[in-house]
Amino acid sequence: MDRQTLLAELPRLRRYARALVGERCAADDLVQDTLERAWARFGQWRADGDLRPWLFAIMHNLRMDQLRKPRLDLVPIDDDVPELPVRANQSDRIEVADLAAALAQLPEEQRAVLLLVTLEEMRYADVASTLGIAVGTVMSRLSRGREHLRQILAGEAPSPQLRVVR
Amino acid sequence: MNSSPVTDADLHAFLDGELPPERHRAVEVWLAAHPDGARRLESFREQQRALRRMFAPVLDEPLPEALIQASRSPIAAPRARPRRPWLQLVAAVLMTCTGVAGGWIARGQQDAVGMAAVVPLPRQAAVAHVVFSPDVKRPVEIRAEHEEQLITWLSKRLGTAVRPPRLTAQGFELIGGRLLPGNTGPVAQFMYHDASGQRLTLYVSTENASNRDTAFRFAQEGPVNVFYWIDGKFGYALSAGIPKDTLAGIATAVYEQLESR
Known part of the structure; x- marks a missing residue:
C-alpha cells in the first residue's frame, strides 16, 4: 500500500460514500476516517490481497460505528440547494x-x-x-x-x- | 434445473451477470415469453443506469486536499511543519468540513496544538480567500443567479440578516457565497470577480462578542491583502490579491452600503 495506490482508490471511495451517506462533507469525512484507519491497520493488509475490497470493508465498519453512535443533528437545508x-x-x-x-x-x-x-x-x-x-x-x-x-x-x-x- | 421457474432472485442475478451461462440462457428464453417479467427486469435496469449516472460525476470531482493529505503515509511522511502558518490553517479549515462526522472535534483539538485557539478575523478571512477563490469549478456553494436563496440560507444559518453589497460601481460582480466554520460557529463568505477574473471575497462573521466597533484595519497574510473592521456583533473582512489602495476604496464602498441599511 502506498500513496499512489491509495490515491487511485479515492474517487471510487468518495463516490460510494457520497451515495451511501448522501451529504458531501459527511461522506468525505467518512473517506478521510477510512484512510486514517487504513494507515493505522496497514500491518493487517495482505500485500497479495486486493486493496479495494479491504478499503471498502474498513469504510463499512466505520460507517456501522458511526450509525451506532449518537451524532450531531444535521441542519436540514431547504431552499432546494442541490447536495448531490x-x-x-x-x-x-x-x-x-x-x-x-x-x-x-x-x-x-x-x-x-x-x-x-x-x-x-x-x-x-x-x-x-x-x-x-x-x-x-x-x-x-x-x-x-x-x-x-x-x-x-x-x-x-x-x-x-x-x-x-x- | 434449467426448467425450474424463474424467480425474482434469478432476475437480479441475470441483471448482474451472476448466473451460470445455461441458466442465463434459460432466463432469456423465459423473458421472451413473459412481458411482465421483462418489464420488471427493465425497471431494475433503468434504476441501475440512473444510479450510475447520478453518481458518475463524483469520480471527476477534484479531490479535497484533506483527503490527498490523508492518503499520505503517516509513517513515511510525518506531518511536516509548514513554514507558512496560513498553510496549516488551510489544512485545518479543509479538515473541519462541517463537523457532521463524529471524529472532527477530537481532530480539531489535536490540530489546535501549536495554533492559537482563536484565529483572528483577518487571518480567518485570508485563509478562506486562499482556499476558495482559486477554485474554478466550485468557488461558491450558491451562485449569484440564486441570490435570494443565498441570502435566505446564509441569514438563517448565521441567525441574522446578511446581504452581499453591490460592488458593480467598483467593477466587481457577485459570483455567489458560501457558509464556513468560524471560531465558534458559522460565518459567511461572498465572492466577487472583476472583468479580468480577479477575485475578491467578503467574509462576514457574527462572532464578535466584545461589541467594540473598530476603524478600518489592514493586514497582509501571504499574498492576500485584507481590510477588516468590526461593527457591533459583525466582523467584516475584505480580501483580495490586489493593491492596498484599490482594496481600501472597495472597503469604503462596502462599509458605506452596510451603514446605509
Missing part, C-alpha cells in the same frame, strides 16, 4: 432529485448492498465478504432494496419524509 451531483438531462426517465430522495429512504443495509453491486459492480461474493454477511443475505437485501426503490419511485409505497434528518 446533478447532471441535468431532460431525457432521464428517473429524475435525479427523486432518485436521491428515494435512495435516502432505503434502509442502510439495503442501500449498501445495492450500491456496491450497482456502482462498484462487485460480485455478490465480494459484497458478502466486504460487508461480512452471507451471499444469500446479499441477494435478499439486493432484491428488497431494488424492489423498495422501484416502489418509491413509482409512487407505490407511502414515502414518509423526503428530507430525513438523521
Whole structure:
C-alpha cells in the first residue's frame, strides 16, 4: 500500500460514500476516517490481497460505528440547494432529485448492498465478504432494496419524509 | 434445473451477470415469453443506469486536499511543519468540513496544538480567500443567479440578516457565497470577480462578542491583502490579491452600503 495506490482508490471511495451517506462533507469525512484507519491497520493488509475490497470493508465498519453512535443533528437545508451531483438531462426517465430522495429512504443495509453491486459492480461474493454477511443475505437485501426503490419511485409505497434528518 | 421457474432472485442475478451461462440462457428464453417479467427486469435496469449516472460525476470531482493529505503515509511522511502558518490553517479549515462526522472535534483539538485557539478575523478571512477563490469549478456553494436563496440560507444559518453589497460601481460582480466554520460557529463568505477574473471575497462573521466597533484595519497574510473592521456583533473582512489602495476604496464602498441599511 502506498500513496499512489491509495490515491487511485479515492474517487471510487468518495463516490460510494457520497451515495451511501448522501451529504458531501459527511461522506468525505467518512473517506478521510477510512484512510486514517487504513494507515493505522496497514500491518493487517495482505500485500497479495486486493486493496479495494479491504478499503471498502474498513469504510463499512466505520460507517456501522458511526450509525451506532449518537451524532450531531444535521441542519436540514431547504431552499432546494442541490447536495448531490446533478447532471441535468431532460431525457432521464428517473429524475435525479427523486432518485436521491428515494435512495435516502432505503434502509442502510439495503442501500449498501445495492450500491456496491450497482456502482462498484462487485460480485455478490465480494459484497458478502466486504460487508461480512452471507451471499444469500446479499441477494435478499439486493432484491428488497431494488424492489423498495422501484416502489418509491413509482409512487407505490407511502414515502414518509423526503428530507430525513438523521 | 434449467426448467425450474424463474424467480425474482434469478432476475437480479441475470441483471448482474451472476448466473451460470445455461441458466442465463434459460432466463432469456423465459423473458421472451413473459412481458411482465421483462418489464420488471427493465425497471431494475433503468434504476441501475440512473444510479450510475447520478453518481458518475463524483469520480471527476477534484479531490479535497484533506483527503490527498490523508492518503499520505503517516509513517513515511510525518506531518511536516509548514513554514507558512496560513498553510496549516488551510489544512485545518479543509479538515473541519462541517463537523457532521463524529471524529472532527477530537481532530480539531489535536490540530489546535501549536495554533492559537482563536484565529483572528483577518487571518480567518485570508485563509478562506486562499482556499476558495482559486477554485474554478466550485468557488461558491450558491451562485449569484440564486441570490435570494443565498441570502435566505446564509441569514438563517448565521441567525441574522446578511446581504452581499453591490460592488458593480467598483467593477466587481457577485459570483455567489458560501457558509464556513468560524471560531465558534458559522460565518459567511461572498465572492466577487472583476472583468479580468480577479477575485475578491467578503467574509462576514457574527462572532464578535466584545461589541467594540473598530476603524478600518489592514493586514497582509501571504499574498492576500485584507481590510477588516468590526461593527457591533459583525466582523467584516475584505480580501483580495490586489493593491492596498484599490482594496481600501472597495472597503469604503462596502462599509458605506452596510451603514446605509
